[in-house]
Amino acid sequence: MASTRAAIEAATTRLRDAGVDTARVDAEWLMAGLLGVGRAALAANLDEELTPALAARYDAAVTRRERREPLQHILGWEEFCGLRFTVTPDVLVPRPETEMLVEWTLSLLPRAGARRRLAIDVGTGSGCIACALALARTDVDVVAIDASPAAVEIARRNVAGLGLSGRVTVREGDLLSGLGACRADLVVANLPYLPAPVLAGLAPEVVDHEPWVALDGGPDGLSVIRSLVAQAPRWLAPGGALVLETAGGDQIPETAGLMRAAGLSNISTRCDLVGVERFIAAFLPSIDDGRG
Structure with a gap:
């Protein structure tokens, strides 16, 4: 032996x-x-x-x-924001850089005041962003949405495992379109943002084992982001924020242009762990801020 x-x-x-x-x-x-x-x-x-x-x-x-099967698939979990999440080939493995998206998102969420706050996590996958937000802010309720039934099941498993079933609701849906009437203080998303032509060149762990639908952002990487930015103002409360992760590079100014065209303002960006400008946020103007 x-x-x-x-x-x-x-x-x-x-x-x-x-x-x-x-x-x-x-x-x-x-x-x-x-x-x-x-x-x-x-x-x-x-x-x-x-x-x-x-x-x-x-x-x-x-x-x-x-x-070249991902280590996380073999172990059955990945750690994210100090929490352990079940992962399978049905969901994207949470990345360390997305922890910075969560950190920034938390700083943009207003305190509860007279009411609880509502955040929407679009394309939730494993539910890691939604759960991290809810655990960090007990005054926030989160709706987590994914178009994949298999991903919804994994997210619900993670929500239950972390004891968050009362504050994180996981729904199946195409972006925000099936959400119903609500106004969120914040919409956050780590959507597919890779241009389709680059996918074949990714590491085998990614291209052969992770869900294509969670990677493929269309010809320019912005197909899904473009749709969400157009929808977001209908579901944001006045003063609410849309916070996105992108591939960086040209996607940042292009996404900023989409946000302006959708009526969002006060656009700002943040860099990832290696200094790439990757995250972008914009706000729906408040009724009384003169930017209507």
Whole structure:
């Protein structure tokens, strides 16, 4: 029988040979998942011998990663804003940069005052943005929307698992069109924004295993964003904000133009973790601010 240490070393070599950039880290996470411990706790288990059954299960997990299946799909979860979310091939794996979208969104949400606030998360996927907002702000109710029935099911599972069923409502729908009458203080979205021509060049973990519908933004990457920006003013309360994640680059000025054309104003942007201007927000003018 091989030790945990030897199995991790062998797996690291296999993954490195398969072109996995994070070979050692992934080998350790796969072992930690198998043993039911955190990655940091592996140090206490490195000299223990794996039973034949555990060794076979580890080999199967490493083989899946060799084939460039995302680590998160093999583990069944990803961490986002300090929370653990179930992920499957039906939803986009939450990205670290989107945590910055959540952080900025929270700063744009007004305090409750005389009433509770309402936020709408469009294209919710796993529900990570909606849940992070609701847990950070107990005075905010969130409606999370996705067009995919399978994604809706995953989001509902995550909402229930975090004890948020009373404050986060997950609905199936095409953007905002089926939402009904309501006025939100904020609409936030991480929609498909990649131009269709670039999709084939993405890493195998993305192009072969993540939902195409969550990636494909049409010829210029703005097809879905364009539709949401046009709809948003009908569902925003006066003074409410629309906050979006984009691919950056030319999409920022183009999205700003869409926002102005829709009657939104006070446009601002933020950069991601590597300094790319990626996030953009705009507001529906208040009744008394003179910008009607």
